[in-house]
Structure formats: structure tokens, C-alpha cells
Amino acid sequence: MTSKTDSPPSYEDALHHPKSGNDPYQPQHGAPLPPPPYSPSPGMCHGPPGCWGQGGVYPQASINPGRGFCPTGMPIPTLSAGMSASNPGDMDDFFSNQWESTSVRHAFIRKVYLILTAQLSVTFSVVAVFTFVDPVKLFVIKYPGIYWASLVVYFLVYCILVCCKEPRRRFPLNLVLLGIFTLALSYMAGTISSYYETKAVLLAMGITAIVCIAVTIFCFQTKVDFTSCGGFLCIAAVLLMIIGIVTAIVLSFQYVPWLHMLYAAIGAIVYTLFLVYNTQLLIGNRELAISPEEYIYGALSLYVDIVQIFLFILQISGAVTE
Template identity: 30%
Template sequence: MTNEPPIAKTDLETGPTGALYPTMSESPELRWSFIRRIYSIVAVQLLLTIAVATVVTLYHPIVNFLTTTRGGVVCFLLLFITPIIISWPLYHYRQRHPVNFVLLGIQTVSLAFVVGLACALTSGKMILESAILTTVVVMSLTLYTFWAAKSGSDFKFLGPFLFASLMVLLAFGLIQILYPLGSLSVMIYGCLSAIIFCAYLVYDTDNLIKRYTYDDYIWAAVSLYLDVINVFMAFLTVFSAADG
């Protein structure tokens, strides 16, 4: 008989090298598959947003209709509030296929029109600067969150602070609409928005790694997509205020 060295066990539940965080008890392969699915959905949403926003920006009759006619203004208001209104049924039916994907598509397209109109009212230079900065920030914070989770950090504590910050941001925006305070105020609002939604990106990515269930893939994708879009819109607001 030959004395062979014992074969190392690779039981997934005992902390394999592929674990995303130290206390992980589920299969890393399943969680990684879930994460890839989420980012695939978000990628499709972003591509759809870019396509629709590009058409709105380059096809001037759409912008003229939405900004100069009474019916167009009504359509824009409907497009603006649709993503908010549809969030409730989307959350309620987030696990029911294919209704969840239909609602997700409606929310994405309506929000893409809003992004396209915002881009149409700014210069191409600002759009490019905002897109580049958003790409750098999103990729950096995503990689950082995965590294921090692997190192044992947890960002669950950010939840209450982010909710309170979002309420302050909404109140600030309402005040700005009713009582415009000038370009400096708009710039401050944009900077605060960028900071808050960057923090949301870290928080939602951490939830994606640790807390979202496999059936919540739609809501996880919605959270990350909205974070990216809001970061982009915040940077666009800052650059527009600085230019004005």
C-alpha cells in the first residue's frame, strides 16, 4: 500500500476560497450565478436607456413636443411620475414572471425618456463628462464593495441614514421647485444627490452580495439600475449648474 496524502475537502459550506464574505454559508456558485443574472438585467436596462435617450436627444421633434406643447408637457409629467407609480406593482409582482419583466420594461423606458430629455437640454460635452464620471464611480464603488465584503465589512448600517438622507433630498428638491434659489443651490443639490446615491450603490451592492434572495432578482436589478441613473443625473445637474 502507498501512503497518499489526504485530498483536501472543498465542501462549499466550510468556507471555500470562492466565498464572497467570511460568514457565507450558502453555495458561492449559486450566489455568483445570481449576481451575474442581476448584472445582465441591469446591462440590458442601461443599453435600452442609452438607445431611447439617444433617440430623444437627437430627434428634435420629440423634445419640441415634450417642452413646447400642452399635450407634450402632460406626456412628460406622465413619463416622469410613471417610474414612481409603477414601483409599487413592480415590488408586489417582483416574483411573478412575466409580469415582473413587463413592468420593469415600462419603468425603464419611461425613465429613459426623462434621461433623454435631460440630455437634450444640455451640451454633448456635459453628457460625455457625466457618463465617464458615472462609469468610473460605479465600477470603483462596485469593486470596492466586493472587496470590503470579502474582508468582512458590512454596510447594512447605512440603511436608516440613507433613507433619512433621501427624505431630506426630496424636501430640498421640492423647495427648489417652489422657490428657485439659483445655480449655486442647484449645484449643491446635485452634489448631495451624487453623494447619497453613491452611498446607495454601495448599500445595494452589499445587499446583492449578502441579503437578496434568489427570487428577488427583479428588485435587486431595479435598485442597482436606479442608483446608476441617479448618479448620472446628479453629475449632469452639477455640470449644468456649473456651466450656467
């Protein structure tokens, strides 16, 4: 704030008397001077920038300035308006974190599908051996106890892997268990395939591949969230188990072809829904997601779903070809 005596002179006075120290508001040489364009209220300027307020006081800063005045202290709205002005690097940190999380998720998806590809390669190689090599097929049919042993190993290793989802602490152990589980399930799928004709096995492989590709494309493109349907899928799994027990009891007394095919069709549909659910958990842009550290569990879930879809479709194709 400056005093009245220190206020700058008017334009006309400064022009005629540049050295004068008299009061600029008194008329000079008897000629009246027009009043300067002062603002009608203190601190407000309706003229060009630089005009003076009443009483020679500089215009005060205001949140709502007059026309033609833009205060330098008012923030200019930008795209980063939600960030704190005291931390200009928050926006860069935000985008950096988003990019890092996306990169981690993509690396996690690649790792899961690499493990899944290795598992499916082993499984369908074993299935091909049990299908195309006649001595192996006849040996499995002659000794069915080997099939039941593989089934027991499959359930035990699966339970251990589901309960031990800590790859950082049990990384070698999880890989060993995953390898044992893959061999056990591959052998079980191979022994089941040995009871069907080659044409039925090839047909089941082709249909399974088409279903898996279609489900993967659907999950990456759709906006429908299936991760919130976990309760519904659990109920469907329980119903599938009950229908399987009833079907086994009925077929032990009298063979009903349509009942067996109905059970296989329901099983294929249920595990296709499980494949959709687990794939969206893997992608991670829905309500629920798998942690990037649980890549073994992610590969295990997809692997079990695909093999189960193959086995159910194999039952349908085998009944049709017979």
C-alpha cells in the same frame, strides 16, 4: 478477563519448558527466576506494549495510559473534529452546501448584472436619441406634458415592482413591468437630457460610468459593512426630499445657481451611498443580503441608483457648462 491459572507463562519458563503446565510463578530446578516486569498498578503498563498486569490479568483500557501505550479506541484529532463520528459524510455535506450556496450567489449576481446591462443599454440609447436628434429634442421641449406622463408611469410601476417581489409566482408579470418601468425611466431621462447641451450629457455619462465602476470594485474588495446603515440612508433620503422641495420653492421666486448645484451634489452623494448599499446586498457576504430569488428587485435597485446618479450629475455638469 482471564483467570490466574490461564495466564501465559513467563519468557524463561516457556523457553525451557514449552510443554509445561506447571505454575509459571514457581521456580524450576531450584534456580530462582527474576520476577516478570509487572506494572505497579493494575491496568497500567510502563513497559513495551503487550506486558501483563498483576495476577496475570490483561491491562485494562484507560483514557490516561502509561508510557509507550496507545489505546486503539482513542479518537485521533482531525480537521473534521467538529463533525459527528457517527456521520462521516457530514464534512463532505458541509463543503458541498458551501459550494452550492456560493455557486447560487454567483449565478444570481451574473443574472442581475445581465438584466442591469440590458436596462442601461436601453436607457442610454434613448438618452442619445433625445440628445443627438434635434427634431426629437425640440418635440419634447414643445410638449412637456409627455415628460410628466412618463414620471407618473415611472412611480406607479416602481411601486408595483417593489411590492411584488415574488419572481416564481409572477415571473412573466415582473418582466413585463420591469420592461415598462425601464422604458418609462429611459424616456424621463431622455426628456431631461434634451434640456441640456450635448457636452454636458456626455460629461455626465462619463462621470457616472466612472462612479459606478469605482463603487462596484470598492464593494467587492472592502470589509466595511454598509448593509447595517439602512436607517441612516433612509434619513438621508428624507432630508434629500425636503431639500428638494425647499430648493424648488426658492428657485420659483429667484434663481440661485449655487443652491441648485448644492442640491444636485447632495443628491449624487446620497444615491452613490445607496448604490454601495444595494451592491453589498447583492454580493451577500455581509450582515444583510438579497435572496437569490429576487434578481428582478436587485437589478431594479441598482438601475434606479445609477440613473439617479446620472441625472444629478447632469444637473451639475449642465450648470457648469452654461
